[in-house]
Amino acid sequence: MGVHKQSVSFTDAAFAYAKELVDRGDYPNMSAAVSGELARARQLREQEQALLQAELQRRLALPLDQWEPVGSVEALTSGAFARIDDLELRARHGA
Structure with missing residues (x-):
């Protein structure tokens, strides 16, 4: 498995969540937390797709x-x- 170094930016909430995962011992460091959670997200998407x-x-x-029956295409x-x-x-209205 190769490793690619990449600089990324996170929202405050995303960073806090990753830090929380490291602080409670789920992952050894931020890099592992991000990689691990991306792997989990990928697995969940693949499971949803299979379902x-x-x-x-x-x-x-x-x-x-x-x-x-579904009725008309318009409906x-x-x-x-x-x-x-x-x-x-x-x-258009900036809402």
């Missing part, structure tokens, strides 16, 4: 008569488009 894929496969395996996407519009409006 999502398994659920999609389960649903795709259902017979067609067990599928739920399916209207909530997402409304959220995007709201975010754009907030960004």
Whole structure:
């Protein structure tokens, strides 16, 4: 396993959390804390992805008569488009 030196910046909260992990003995130093927590985050994302894929496969395996109708494409996407519009409006007004 190679080691790459990199200078990074942290928010106060992120730095305090990493320091807390070192102070309580979960990791020997800040570098190990950051690397360890990144490894944990990666593992969690991979597990979430595997669960999502398994659920999609389960649903795709259902017979067609067990599928739920979704209605029109507009009804399916209207909530997402409304959220995007709201975010754009907030960004324009600096909220």
